[in-house]
């Protein structure tokens with residue numbers, strides 16, 4: 001494939017996660033026995049700009065269709081994260097009722113909602129219709145469309161933004177040039193862009209291979225995103241390491257001719273950290289591939305042992321909690337279906353009574369766990385593991401145990 005940032009030809013992937021269905025295309029019962037679309041899921045590393053990426057077999061339009069079922073509002077950890085960010089950014093760049101704030105991929109409005117108490121005007125852009133409707137019902141001004149050149153060049157009211165927020169969206173857009181140039185176009189002279197994305201360093205360090213799926217086109221380090229922003233005359237002047245999604249970066253960017261914000265030493269520090277870790281060398285990714293293949297064997301070993309014991313002693317059940325997109329990658333790559341995991345449960349009603357794509361594990365309401373009293377509950381959404389363990393503390397009443405599979409299989 002050709003690199004999404006610098007167009008360098010990349011001959012072959014460093015890791016193949018087999019053919020896989022789209023991770024967020026949960027199946028209804030009617031579609032369970034119909035043909036499913038599978039696409040190759042391969043990870044490539046560009047030795048020139050250092051971007052890690054998957055090929056785009058599907059367009060954003062196919063992924064973020066009206067049925068797209070991701071809602072940020074179901075996680076308490078995420079709500080708190082949004083609130084803390086808003087409290088901080090309002091003060092840091094002195095936002096008030098005259099400011100303009102725009103969020104790209106505003107989902108159900110969980111972040112923009114937090115600006116209400118500060119009376120800062122906000123606007124969201126969200127192509128997934130159901131999520132956008134939830135935000136609109138909450139009174140958050142939301143455009144149900146894609147954020148791109150076509151939109152910003154035809155919408156003068158979007159110009160002169162004081163703050164543009166793009167949290168966990170930059171990975172989801174295959175057309176990085178269009179996305180970043182659109183942000184540049186509507187940014188006020190002294191405006192700030194903040195972008196959050198899972199840090200590639202943590203993906204490699206903590207075996208987070210399940211965060212790889214077709215909807216995530218790019219896996220950024222500070223090194224690669226800095227190159228992308230430079231192409232569009234934007235300077236990253238600050239960066240923070242934050243705990244969301246297994247360890248993310250939040251970058252702060254500005255126009256390169258804006259002298260309001262000094263470039264902080266954090267930027268250089270994280271670039272050095274990435275370089276020392278080996279994030280810029282192909283050999284690191286080859287080692288990662290070997291680690292992931294070993295992890296797959298360890299996950300299967302644990303599940304086979306539990307299943308064998310279950311067979312001898314027919315009492316217990318193995319189920320799971322949560323049905324994030326990453327469960328789809330993990331289950332599909334490891335070949336784990338209802339033969340190992342009877343069902344999963346999820347708080348999101350849009351996912352309930354549906355099936356995980358590919359492996360067809362059914363998704364129920366969380367109350368099923370209380371009724372069934374399973375001995376083992378696998379937590380697929382390891383990024384909010386602590387929140388889930390607290391919520392499901394009651395499984396201890398019947399000696400239930402939690403299992404996490406990333407970075408290594410663990411029974412808690």
Ligand SMILES: [Zn+2]
Pocket residue numbers: 003004005006007008046047048049050051
């Ligand atoms: Zn490149």
